[in-house]
Amino acid sequence: MKAIELEKAYNPKDFEDRVYSAWETGGHFQPKSGPESPFVVVIPPPNVTGVLHMGHGLNNSLQDIVVRYHRMRGEPTLWVPGTDHAGIATQNVVEKRLKKEGKSRHDLGREAFVERTWEVKKEHHETITRQLRKIGASVDWTRERFTLDEGLSRSVREVFVTLYERGLIYRGNYLVNWCTSCGTALADDEVEHEDTNGAMYHIWYELEAGSALPDGSTRIEIATTRPETLLGDTAVAVHPEDERYASLIGKHVHLPLTGRMIPIVADTYVDRTFGTGMVKITPAHDPNDWEVSKRHNLPVINILNPDGTLNAEVPEKYRGLKCPAARKAVIEDLKELGLFKEEKKITHAVGKCYRCNTVVEPYLSDQWFVKMRPLADKALDAWKKGEIRFYPQKWENTYSRWMEGIRDWCISRQLWWGHRIPVWYCRDCGEMIVSRDDPASCSKCGSAKIEQDSDVLDTWFSSWLWPFSTLGWPEKTPDLESFYPTTALVTAYDIIFFWVARMVMAGLEFTGKAPFRDIYIHGLVRDKQGRKMSKSLGNGIDPLEIVDEFGADALKFTLAFMCAAGQDILVDKESFKMGSRFANKIWNASRYILGNLEGRELVSVPKSGLTELDRWIYHRLNAAAGAVRSALESYRYNDGAQAIYEFFWNDFCDWYVEATKLSFRNGDDAEKNRAVSVLLSVLEESLRLVHPFLPFVTEEIYGFLPAACARSADDSLGLAERASLLISASYPESNENRCDEAAEARFTALQEMVRSIRGLRVECGIDPASKIGIALFTEAGSDAAVAREKVDILQMLAGLSRVDFIPSPSDRPKGAIGTVGKGFEAFILVGEGVDSGQLANRFEKEILKEQGNASRLEAKLGNASFVSNAPEDVVAAEKSKLDELRRRIEKLSGYVADLR
Known part of the structure; x- marks a missing residue:
């Protein structure tokens, strides 16, 4: 046989693209039939307008490892790839491009805008698939899906109509989270709360004529972080058991700047121990106030336009102002009227849009909702029965807490890119038609004057169907029959609410089965300082840069090696x-x-x-x-x-x-x-x-x-x-x-011997390349006795010129330096390539150094303040260091005595 020559230098660029092509063209990513149960994973679909970041690198590396493992086990293995249309994010990308052209989506019209967005989708999609190939993702490209493709669109419509028929989807005028920049409603989970510097503004509201506090005062103090919202106040609330204000319940106050009178109501929502114990109620702009208004039949006044400017419900001078400008104007006017008491700086949590970081406004509007409680109860029950299991297990608590406190899901978005809500309205008779197929006329009066709801569905409404819609549901396809339920989901903890929990609910509701058995939740990739990687910080790492510099294997192995369960990766x-x-x-x-x-x-x-x-x-x-x-x-x-x-x-x-x-x-x-x-x-x-x-x-x-x-x-x-x-x-x-436990024990002993001798060489400062002789004692019957049979291996691995076996440690040569292990003692033969005087001098210098270290530790431990105030484990660690130093000094002193 001839020698086989690999290239001298390892260079992944020489073969990675070629190897991937061989895998893909050979059909090796497609599941093979076999007797084993299938192993199925659906990829968490990246946003189609995004670029893969290091979080994607980690997520896809972990999926690829487990998919390759099960494939090699002979199981029919399927990893379904795909991308998400990402409604808000994708529409933002297109609108930014149009803005550079001096245009808006309204200039194009809905149809042309959607066509332009499909073009952007195609461009970005090619980038993402290329990136997945570069990092080695062994997905079955023949089964790739997109959340807006024809099959998934049909699944989405089927689910919407079915939920509506089951009474689980409804439309109503409710308070929602509103992003004024994106111009759309957001679900609760899409609002990220950040601690922000702000202020608490204290304002005087004057009581109606004839009313007064027990101290005779004719005005009350209200504190708010958003003084501009007072223009939409419809009441002031106090606690029903607060004796300070019992006489005022049912009375009225003058609402500053508006000319309106509003009532004082009693409600247990008020915390009488906080502040003055009096709270302004602005139902259209605060979720808690909204609930108070329903209990007291209060008017609801929306003071905002969709773009975040104040509308015609406020005095004319404030109309058209954005909230920050309106706040400034309101404060100035209150000061002029003598109704502004003070401003106190605070830090408080402010809700912001998860996509554009704009401050989210509570906003009253007509929206579509899913009733989540019935769905969540089934998903909780599936977890309790063990139908789904989390790795690490701690994430079960996060899942169950969210499910138990779940609120209805606002699913409508005021966008043009996405799944159009399958609802039509008749302009002649007002009938609302909810249909799986596009109707040509009104089902009630037959009029052709019908128009579809202008909103689209939340992106997650298609994503929550991903494990079964990608396999052909609602059709009974061979893939659905063979590969559903899927086996595992691999994802990060930051989308347990957005995606994981909702997929479990959808799977149970529409297939009767949990969509996967195993849920592996990994951490986030952060920089060395523990900060989340982001464009704003400039601390992100492009996985393709790593592939280009080190290779895809280096990316995958490093991330897996550092991926400890439940921890972020720095x-x-x-x-x-x-x-x-x-x-x-x-x-x-x-x-x-x-x-x-x-x-x-x-x-x-x-x-x-x-x-x-x-x-x-x-x-x-x-x-x-x-x-x-x-x-x-x-x-x-x-x-x-x-x-x-x-x-x-x-x-x-x-x-x-x-x-x-x-x-x-x-x-x-x-x-x-x-x-x-x-x-x-x-x-x-x-x-x-x-x-x-x-x-x-x-x-x-x-x-x-x-x-x-x-x-x-x-x-x-x-x-x-x-x-x-x-x-x-x-x-x-x-x-x-x-x-072979015997061979394991004997070679473990041989390894310990080699490591001990290598360590002794280092301690003595002996050149690793120089051959030295040793005297070796091995205990009869011990595993270390293997050295007598494997002396040639010992000599080669420990860099020895010879091994002299001695009957007992006392027979060691004069001046030999020794090391002890289980069942053996080894002694370096000083004099054979080792200068004993030079070695003794080296040890004496080391002794002086260690004595200095010991003296400092002794002084530290002799300090009563340190010993009494430092944590017990810190004191114990310092004592352990001192004991180790003393042992080392004693050992080195023995070496010097032997050498002299």
């Missing part, structure tokens, strides 16, 4: 060097093995032909396979990444590959053939083990392996054809027949 660009170094290690180890095939013949190796070293590496490989399988079955990505890293880098490369060099150095042809066959077998299986985490480099190397490669079986290594591509190869099994 990264910068330097972080990805770790994944790059690991990929490079895999490349170089494989290059070495394949480069040693010259003149070799691959052979079948019976179990009896395996050396103890071989049995040890198979034991370690078996343990790693079990650890990775266990980790991925419970979505512990970092544990799986750690297991493959420790096995491949440490066990395989640093120990096994190094130790096998003895066979190539000293063995005859038969031994070399045997050794290379086993080595290739372990490499081939290791590549299969690592593949889900580093798919590109493992696939590229796998293609260079000999077509007939030794494959491990229960009791032998037989020659077998490798798979055409690694992506379709089988994942390593954990098989107890390959366990």
